[in-house]
Amino acid sequence: MSEPTNQAARPIPYGRQQIDEDDIAAVVAVLRSDFLTQGPLIPRFEEAVAAYCDASHAVAVNSATSALHLACLALGAGPNDMVWTSPNTFVASANCARYCGAKVDFVDIDAATLNLSVTALEDKLRVAKQRGRLPKVVIPVHFSGRSCDMAAIGDLARQYDFAVIEDASHAIGAQFDGRPVGDCAYSDITVFSFHPVKIITSGEGGMALTQRPDLAQTMLALRSHGIVRDPAQQAKDGAWSYEQRRLGFNYRLTDIQAALGLSQFAKLAQFLEQRRQQAARYRLLLADLPLSLPPEDDMSAWHLYVVRVDAARRRAVFDGLRAAGIQANVHYQPVHLQPDYRPFGFKEGDFPAAESYAQEALTLPLFPAMTMAEQDFVAATLRSLLI
Numbered sequence: 001m002s003e004p005t006n007q008a009a010r011p012i013p014y015g016r017q018q019i020d021e022d023d024i025a026a027v028v029a030v031l032r033s034d035f036l037t038q039g040p041l042i043p044r045f046e047e048a049v050a051a052y053c054d055a056s057h058a059v060a061v062n063s064a065t066s067a068l069h070l071a072c073l074a075l076g077a078g079p080n081d082m083v084w085t086s087p088n089t090f091v092a093s094a095n096c097a098r099y100c101g102a103k104v105d106f107v108d109i110d111a112a113t114l115n116l117s118v119t120a121l122e123d124k125l126r127v128a129k130q131r132g133r134l135p136k137v138v139i140p141v142h143f144s145g146r147s148c149d150m151a152a153i154g155d156l157a158r159q160y161d162f163a164v165i166e167d168a169s170h171a172i173g174a175q176f177d178g179r180p181v182g183d184c185a186y187s188d189i190t191v192f193s194f195h196p197v198k199i200i201t202s203g204e205g206g207m208a209l210t211q212r213p214d215l216a217q218t219m220l221a222l223r224s225h226g227i228v229r230d231p232a233q234q235a236k237d238g239a240w241s242y243e244q245r246r247l248g249f250n251y252r253l254t255d256i257q258a259a260l261g262l263s264q265f266a267k268l269a270q271f272l273e274q275r276r277q278q279a280a281r282y283r284l285l286l287a288d289l290p291l292s293l294p295p296e297d298d299m300s301a302w303h304l305y306v307v308r309v310d311a312a313r314r315r316a317v318f319d320g321l322r323a324a325g326i327q328a329n330v331h332y333q334p335v336h337l338q339p340d341y342r343p344f345g346f347k348e349g350d351f352p353a354a355e356s357y358a359q360e361a362l363t364l365p366l367f368p369a370m371t372m373a374e375q376d377f378v379a380a381t382l383r384s385l386l387i
């Protein structure tokens with residue numbers, strides 16, 4: 001059999017944005033307008049996403065990392081508080097707690113969904129309650145675009161009195177129980193990312209959704225230095241007056257980015273459909289290979305297509321894909337084993353399901369602009385490496 005060839009002859013990334021002429025036109029229109037930032041496209045983008053998600057408030061910021069930080073602050077996480085998240089995530093899901101001076105701990109994952117395990121969470125809460133060390137905030141991550149069991153997490157949140165931030169960086173457009181991720185039915189705040197590898201992009205960008213006006217107001221003020229412009233005060237003191245009421249940041253999204261985000265958002269349904277079809281196609285193409293494939297799920301946003309390969313062969317398969325121009329990846333090396341987390345006492349064996357998954361994980365390319373020929377090439381190359 002001849003070597004499989006990549007007809008496109010350029011590297012195939014694991015994820016990439018799809019930018020069309022109308023996206024470009026939307027950005028150019030902003031460049032010709034009066035406002036490059038703090039203009040009308042920010043609220044329009046926020047309102048569109050909030051309406052789609054059935055959330056009453058949305059706060060656009062310059063990254064999901066910033067949104068996670070503001071969410072933690074709005075929920076009052078600070079020194080002496082504990083924040084728990086999944087070890088199978090990007091470091092930002094945990095770092096946000098440290099920005100607030102809070103302590104981070106992790107909850108092991110469920111081997112089937114690769115999301116934070118509800119059983120492990122319940123066990124850990126029981127022990128934490130006895131020790132008087134319950135978390136202030138828990139941050140479930142909808143890994144690869146598949147929603148966590150939010151109803152179960154919401155029940156535990158009520159029982160043990162912690163707040164919930166959904167890190168839905170992978171999951172705009174996903175659903176749980178027939179409802180859109182982002183409606184915060186079982187959480188306080190939900191965060192999306194608009195980084196170019198995610199489902200839709202604004203270049204860099206993120207958004208925090210909530211049903212609670214108090215949290216929205218706090219995040220809104222904190223994204224712009226903690227400054228509040230109060231009409232009543234301005235009527236009294238002059239229209240120039242404003243107050244910095246607490247220390248905030250410049251976490252603003254620009255109108256240039258919001259224009260791109262809004263234009264991309266109009267294609268969300270199409271992107272989701274393409275991702276679902278590509279995932280279904282991988283399932284057929286890879287069915288007879290010695291891999292473990294992700295469970296079928298029509299409600300997932302399919303940000304990542306992650307297969308599991310025998311740990312002893314993973315490195316060779318990964319290197320073989322890279323040598324063929326296929327930029328496979330690994331999502332994720334467990335956060336607790338990062339050098340910057342070791343000083344907190346984390347070590348190998350702390351979260352065995354996340355660690356053993358990480359030895360076998362392999363992310364294959366999946367993005368709307370990927371052609372069928374490219375996908376065939378990925379499958380054929382994997383076959384040549386595995387059989």
Ligand SMILES: *Cc1c(COP(=O)(O)O)cnc(C)c1O
Pocket residue numbers: 062063064065066089090092093141167169170192193194195204205206
């Ligand atoms: C991408 C990502 C983030 C951070 O998103 P940015 O917009 O790049 O800051 C946070 N959490 C998860 C799970 C992510 O995948």
